[in-house]
Amino acid sequence: MKNKRINIIFELLKHSKGMRLYMLANCIICLVYELLPLVNMFLVSYMTGALLSGIDIKYGFIAAMLIISVLIHSVFGYLNMWTEHDIAYRLLYKMRYETYQRLEQAIPSFSNQMMSSEMVSIASSDMNLIEWFYAHTINIFVVSVFICTVLIGVFAFLHPFFALNAFVWIVLYLCSPLIFNKKSKEQGKVIRERYGKVANAVLDAIQGMREILSFNMWESYKRKINASIANYEKSRKADAGRKAYEVVYAIFISTMMTVSTLFISYYLYKSGSLEKQWILAVIITGGSIFAILAKFVNISTQFSSVFAASERVLKLLNLPITVRDSGTEEFNEIVDTIEFENVSFKYPNSKEFQIKNMSFKIHSGKIIALSGESGSGKSTIVNLLQRYADPTEGKILINGKDIRSFTLESWRGAISVVTQDTYLFKGTVIENIKMGQPEASDKEVRNVAAAAQAHDFIIQLPNGYESEIGERALKISEGQKQRLSIARALLKNSSIMIFDEAQSSLDSENEVNLNKAIKNLSNNKFIISIAHRISSVRAADKVLFIDNGNFIAFDSFDNLSKNCDLFIKKVLGKEEGRAS
Ligand SMILES: Nc1ncnc2c1ncn2[C@@H]1O[C@H](COP(=O)(O)OP(=O)(O)OP(=O)(O)O)[C@@H](O)[C@H]1O
Numbered sequence: 001m002k003n004k005r006i007n008i009i010f011e012l013l014k015h016s017k018g019m020r021l022y023m024l025a026n027c028i029i030c031l032v033y034e035l036l037p038l039v040n041m042f043l044v045s046y047m048t049g050a051l052l053s054g055i056d057i058k059y060g061f062i063a064a065m066l067i068i069s070v071l072i073h074s075v076f077g078y079l080n081m082w083t084e085h086d087i088a089y090r091l092l093y094k095m096r097y098e099t100y101q102r103l104e105q106a107i108p109s110f111s112n113q114m115m116s117s118e119m120v121s122i123a124s125s126d127m128n129l130i131e132w133f134y135a136h137t138i139n140i141f142v143v144s145v146f147i148c149t150v151l152i153g154v155f156a157f158l159h160p161f162f163a164l165n166a167f168v169w170i171v172l173y174l175c176s177p178l179i180f181n182k183k184s185k186e187q188g189k190v191i192r193e194r195y196g197k198v199a200n201a202v203l204d205a206i207q208g209m210r211e212i213l214s215f216n217m218w219e220s221y222k223r224k225i226n227a228s229i230a231n232y233e234k235s236r237k238a239d240a241g242r243k244a245y246e247v248v249y250a251i252f253i254s255t256m257m258t259v260s261t262l263f264i265s266y267y268l269y270k271s272g273s274l275e276k277q278w279i280l281a282v283i284i285t286g287g288s289i290f291a292i293l294a295k296f297v298n299i300s301t302q303f304s305s306v307f308a309a310s311e312r313v314l315k316l317l318n319l320p321i322t323v324r325d326s327g328t329e330e331f332n333e334i335v336d337t338i339e340f341e342n343v344s345f346k347y348p349n350s351k352e353f354q355i356k357n358m359s360f361k362i363h364s365g366k367i368i369a370l371s372g373e374s375g376s377g378k379s380t381i382v383n384l385l386q387r388y389a390d391p392t393e394g395k396i397l398i399n400g401k402d403i404r405s406f407t408l409e410s411w412r413g414a415i416s417v418v419t420q421d422t423y424l425f426k427g428t429v430i431e432n433i434k435m436g437q438p439e440a441s442d443k444e445v446r447n448v449a450a451a452a453q454a455h456d457f458i459i460q461l462p463n464g465y466e467s468e469i470g471e472r473a474l475k476i477s478e479g480q481k482q483r484l485s486i487a488r489a490l491l492k493n494s495s496i497m498i499f500d501e502a503q504s505s506l507d508s509e510n511e512v513n514l515n516k517a518i519k520n521l522s523n524n525k526f527i528i529s530i531a532h533r534i535s536s537v538r539a540a541d542k543v544l545f546i547d548n549g550n551f552i553a554f555d556s557f558d559n560l561s562k563n564c565d566l567f568i569k570k571v572l573g574k575e576e577g578r579a580s
Contacts, residue, residue, distance in 0.1 A: 005307055008310045011314050012133060012134075012310055012314075015094065015098075016091055016134070023087055023138060026080070026083040026139055029079045029080050032072070032076045033079075033080045035143075036070075036073040040069050045285065047059060049277035049279060053276050088135035095313065095317070096127065099313070125309070126312050126313050129305055129310075130310055136295075137303075140292075144292055148170055151286070151289055158278060158282060159268055159273060165264055169253055169256060169257035169260070173293050174293065174296070176246060176249055177297055177301055184242060184301060187235065187242060194228065194231050197228045198232050202225060258286065261283045262279075262283055265279040265282055265283065322389045323387055325408040325409075327404055327408070327411070329410075330406070331414055332410065333399060333495075335364055335398055335399065335526050337362065337397070338361070338362050338396070338398060338526065339362075340358045340381075340394070343355055343357070343358045343393070343394035343395070344393040344394055345380060345384060347389070353392070354380050355377050355381065356548075356550050358546070358550065360544065360554050364495075364525060365525075367529060367540040367541050368526070368529070368543070368544055369528075369530075369531055369539075369540035369542070369557075370528055370529070370530045371530075371537050371543050371544065372546040373547065376546050376548055377548075379500065380549075382498055386412060387411060398411075414495045415494055415496045415497075416492045417498045417499075418485050418489045418497075418498070418500065419500040422484070422485040426469075428465065429464075429466070432484055433491055434488075435488055436489060436490075437492055446465075448490040448491045449483075449487045451487070451490055452484070461476075495525060496526040498529075498530070499530065499531070500530045534572070540557065542555065542556055543557050545560060545571070547566055547570060552564065
């Protein structure tokens with residue numbers, strides 16, 4: 001556990017490369033900023049002690065030093081705040097950039113290892129906690145250690161009893177996280193869980209309002225919500241109680257330090273080992289050390305959440321890179337042939353090959369249906385074609401050239417994909433369609449919308465093509481979403497168009513119309529259609545049939561239906577089963 005935490009700290013520090021001198025400068029600034037109040041306190045109490053004792057010291061000089069010190073403190077306060085946040089934001093910018101870059105390189109393995117909600121929490125709350133690590137922990141840690149050492153040193157110079165006394169109380173004060181952190185973590189967990197229950201109960205009640213009212217369950221739901229709120233409040237009260245203990249503990253230790261210093265001062269003064277003008281200075285300066293120690297303790301209470309957040313961020317940053325953008329040639333030709341040459345592939349986290357020594361060559365100008373059972377590897381082939389992953393063995397050739405010789409950006413620009421899970425961005429209908437080609441004219445947009453069977457429903461929307469859609473905006477059905485994404489892909493007008501079960505949310509009439517639209521596109525283009533419905537497979541010119549990661553046949557639907565037993569059993573047989 002400890003080793004793991006040390007590794008995390010080292011990993012985070014590794015990411016601060018190039019900023020370390022700046023971080024050191026911030027530590028020095030922070031040190032001056034935190035040390036000066038102690039020096040001021042020391043000078044004021046020493047002057048007061050001297051004044052009360054009637055001793056003649058250089059009051060004017062000390063007063064002048066005090067004024068200068070207060071001014072420097074203000075300047076360093078500003079510098080400290082500015083530099084610590086500047087460092088944190090620069091490092092976060094770098095880490096966020098690395099995170100998104102790593103995501104692009106590791107999409108297939110990523111999609112299997114992390115949920116998108118997890119990703120959102122990493123990019124928001126986890127990153128904020130790491131900001132806190134870079135901005136407020138390293139400097140406070142260095143400064144606390146330094147100031148405690150200096151204080152104990154000065155006290156030792158006055159008398160070893162003072163040093164020993166300060167040492168004991170400082171150590172006891174620093175034990176606070178050891179005493180309270182376990183409880184605090186447990187209570188934090190309970191509070192989060194109970195808060196989750198309250199949120200779920202309220203969400204259920206809002207989303208299921210119709211059912212609740214029609215089943216006459218409102219009273220029981222109200223009781224459920226009230227009970228979860230009461231539970232949540234109870235856990236917050238318990239947490240507040242623990243916090244009160246923590247405060248009392250801190251006050252007790254700091255007061256005990258003051259009282260014991262007073263006793264020691266009295267004893268040393270009586271025994272002639274201490275001049276009386278020092279008494280006030282020792283007592284007040286000793287007590288002031290707890291302000292910086294409180295910040296230190298606060299850091300350690302936050303540390304467990306910082307470690308958890310850092311672990312998640314580092315996991316993402318360390319995802320294996322599946323694709324390297326090492327090609328140098330810009331791809332800007334028409335695709336004539338796509339060839340798989342002994343291609344095998346397995347996902348990074350998998351033991352078995354998902355694509356097994358596959359070889360085939362297909363030509364443009366035809367619609368090709370990629371057919372096979374669920375899990376046979378259709379989407380994996382599409383992933384490989386888009387270079388979301390590279391073959392583990394063998395190669396993919398485009399017009400006879402290795403796909404890896406092209407730059408990723410230019411190659412991916414040559415492919416449009418319409419998947420079954422369509423994502424629409426917040427914005428208007430026309431903005432969403434134009435994503436495929438921002439400079440397209442309104443007429444071109446309307447044409448592709450008509451080809452994708454979307455125009456008719458778009459003009460029925462409140463503001464037609466200018467209607468707001470996407471997250472939290474106007475609700476449209478899954479089938480309508482899919483038609484918009486088809487229009488978007490048609491507008492991009494790429495050399496290769498892949499329809500990954502794009503017809504799945506369409507009714508049979510719209511499916512026939514879409515298949516017609518696809519057919520019109522197929523001149524000089526590669527159209528690959530992954531479809532489970534036999535009607536869509538039949539609409540293709542040729543079928544690339546695969547089974548369990550193996551290439552089986554590339555032939556017309558009619559020939560496969562007559563001659564290929566596996567196709568008859570696994571594709572036609574399933575469809576008949578569904579129909580009966
Ligand atoms: N990211 C991944 N990591 C590990 N294994 C994966 C990953 N994605 C898919 N697989 C596995 O690879 C195999 C092929 O999956 P793929 O999604 O390509 O099949 P498919 O033919 O497209 O299936 P479906 O028709 O259900 O979409 C399956 O066994 C699947 O479990």
